[in-house]
Amino acid sequence: MIRKLLWLEWFKLRGRLATWGVYITFLTLTIFLFGVSFYGARHRGPYWGFPNAWEDIFAEGAPIASIFGAVLVALTVSSEFEWRTSRQSVIDGLSRKEWLLGKLLLIPAICVVLYGTQIVLGGTLAFFDTHPPHRLFLYPPSTYATAGLGVLLGMFWYSTVALLISVLVRSAGPAIGLTVIYQVFDNIVARTLRGCHLDGIAAWLPFQVHNSLLQFRQYWPHPSPTLEDRWATADLLMTGVGWVIAFAVAARWVHLRRDL
Amino acid sequence: MSVLQVRGLTKRYGEKTVVEDLTFAVGKGQIFGFLGPNGSGKTTTIGMIFGVVAPTQGDIAVLGGSNREALARGRLSGTLEQPSFYPYLTGRSNLRLVAKMKGVDEKLILPALAAVDMLESADREVKAYSLGMKQRLALAAAMLGDPELLLLDEPTNGLDPEGMREIREILVRLSRSGRTIFISTHLLDEVEKICTHVAILKRGRLQRSGSVAEMTGAGVSFRLCADDTPRLLAAVSEYEFARNIRSSGDVVHLDLTGAGPASLNRYLATRGIYLKELSSQRHTLEEAFLAVTAPEAAAGTRAPA
Numbered sequence: 263m264i265r266k267l268l269w270l271e272w273f274k275l276r277g278r279l280a281t282w283g284v285y286i287t288f289l290t291l292t293i294f295l296f297g298v299s300f301y302g303a304r305h306r307g308p309y310w311g312f313p314n315a316w317e318d319i320f321a322e323g324a325p326i327a328s329i330f331g332a333v334l335v336a337l338t339v340s341s342e343f344e345w346r347t348s349r350q351s352v353i354d355g356l357s358r359k360e361w362l363l364g365k366l367l368l369i370p371a372i373c374v375v376l377y378g379t380q381i382v383l384g385g386t387l388a389f390f391d392t393h394p395p396h397r398l399f400l401y402p403p404s405t406y407a408t409a410g411l412g413v414l415l416g417m418f419w420y421s422t423v424a425l426l427i428s429v430l431v432r433s434a435g436p437a438i439g440l441t442v443i444y445q446v447f448d449n450i451v452a453r454t455l456r457g458c459h460l461d462g463i464a465a466w467l468p469f470q471v472h473n474s475l476l477q478f479r480q481y482w483p484h485p486s487p488t489l490e491d492r493w494a495t496a497d498l499l500m501t502g503v504g505w506v507i508a509f510a511v512a513a514r515w516v517h518l519r520r521d522l
Numbered sequence: 523m524s525v526l527q528v529r530g531l532t533k534r535y536g537e538k539t540v541v542e543d544l545t546f547a548v549g550k551g552q553i554f555g556f557l558g559p560n561g562s563g564k565t566t567t568i569g570m571i572f573g574v575v576a577p578t579q580g581d582i583a584v585l586g587g588s589n590r591e592a593l594a595r596g597r598l599s600g601t602l603e604q605p606s607f608y609p610y611l612t613g614r615s616n617l618r619l620v621a622k623m624k625g626v627d628e629k630l631i632l633p634a635l636a637a638v639d640m641l642e643s644a645d646r647e648v649k650a651y652s653l654g655m656k657q658r659l660a661l662a663a664a665m666l667g668d669p670e671l672l673l674l675d676e677p678t679n680g681l682d683p684e685g686m687r688e689i690r691e692i693l694v695r696l697s698r699s700g701r702t703i704f705i706s707t708h709l710l711d712e713v714e715k716i717c718t719h720v721a722i723l724k725r726g727r728l729q730r731s732g733s734v735a736e737m738t739g740a741g742v743s744f745r746l747c748a749d750d751t752p753r754l755l756a757a758v759s760e761y762e763f764a765r766n767i768r769s770s771g772d773v774v775h776l777d778l779t780g781a782g783p784a785s786l787n788r789y790l791a792t793r794g795i796y797l798k799e800l801s802s803q804r805h806t807l808e809e810a811f812l813a814v815t816a817p818e819a820a821a822g823t824r825a826p827a
Contacts, residue, residue, distance in 0.1 A: 346606035522574040
């Protein structure tokens with residue numbers, strides 16, 4: 263069943279011009295982002311090769327990847343309500359749960375492709391700028407693996423927000439708009455809480471957890487004095503997983519209770 | 523044996539009742555016409571049968587089990603409202619998706635496209651299709667997997683007369699091969715040509731159901747003409763056996779129950795009205811429909827005094 267659902271989602275995604283439009287825009291921004299560091303290092307900037315470049319590669323483009331992942335999910339899911347294909351899919355034999363599972367499976371697939379693009383692109387540029395005797399890694403490889411997983415988890419969460427909003431509003435434009443606006447709302451609430459000296463609560467808000475997940479310094483083997491919210495890695499990952507599950511369950515609850 | 527059994531089906535949106543206590547059954551091999559004016563609850567009912575609209579109360583049994591089972595096993599298929607496809611994909615690609623969802627061999631796509639005369643347009647994007655082409659593609663998609671029960675919501679909407687005839691022929695052919703077809707439509711002429719049974723819905727309630735022969739053969743309508751139409755109309759309005767009196771121009775139509783045309787003629791003669799014309803005609807499905815859905819659908823007709 264999972265193979266079938268992934269095939270269906272991939273078939274729908276790959277044939278759509280809007281998908282490639284979003285991906286090419288993302289690719290262009292990523293090229294600019296890493297290209298500036300690469301160009302700067304060649305001409306006048308600081309050294310941008312391994313092992314220093316890993317932090318930039320892992321985290322600098324992550325917010326862009328997260329937003330583009332959420333936009334793709336919102337576009338894909340809400341369009342199915344506009345075209346009524348979500349309803350027709352149920353008539354054609356998929357259950358509502360299977361339809362939603364297909365969309366949930368799409369989230370990691372999209373996030374891995376976008377984040378993978380950044381790693382490959384940034385890694386390739388950094389490789390050309392790496393000069394001996396520099397080492398490949400500054401930290402143990404497990405630090406990079408954890409950071410990569412953490413960033414992906416943050417991206418999953420934001421795409422799950424897009425999924426929830428899409429099954430609620432069922433229209434592509436408003437769904438994308440609300441997904442982007444959500445982070446403004448979350449930031450305002452966090453700032454208000456911090457103003458009331460409730461920093462501990464503010465740090466747990468979903469988008470604040472997302473931001474922490476996307477910062478490489480959260481995964482340093484030693485503490486970073488410049489971090490606003492310093493999390494223990496295990497706590498941060500667990501909280502991230504918790505928010506992904508909470509939003510996915512909310513999306514499921516909404517989708518199964520509404521008429522198509 | 524009923525392939526579709528609906529019992530006490532009700533749908534409410536807040537205070538508004540869209541479908542109320544609907545009960546009917548569709549037998550194997552029937553072409554069942556589901557009729558009703560706009561807003562009578564036809565699409566909501568079909569949505570409930572497909573399981574995409576949750577009933578407030580009532581039961582639906584499809585092929586002896588639940589609608590979910592029938593859909594999952596490909597025994598029930600069809601369309602709801604307008605044909606729904608991915609507009610950026612070609613007709614053939616859309617059918618590939620449907621085949622995958624139904625778990626049907628992709629080799630069946632070609633014959634399905636051929637059956638609805640869509641082979642030439644199969645590799646064009648659906649967004650370039652006319653409504654009629656989408657209807658044909660929707661029928662091809664519904665036929666994939668050879669379902670036992672087909673539910674089609676307005677399947678001839680947007681088709682030209684030739685297209686309507688072709689769809690009609692396909693539906694009749696499917697019915698002859700043992701399939702059961704349930705169609706909702708406004709086109710009463712279509713229904714009368716192909717349906718074996720009908721149900722008429724008004725404001726969410728079932729008004730009449732039965733075979734088309736029962737609906738149309740239950741009574742005979744009479745057409746009357748005289749020199750003084752207003753006098754004729756006044757006289758028949760007082761005739762105790764006259765029902766469903768309508769006038770259009772110089773002609774008066776009525777049904778007779780408990781008396782024959784000779785009695786009516788004698789009655790009118792005693793009142794000094796001599797008929798120029800007295801002819802009979804069988805009821806059409808349209809008349810049966812208008813009789814139960816009046817007044818909103820029967821604008822222009824005149825109720826008996």
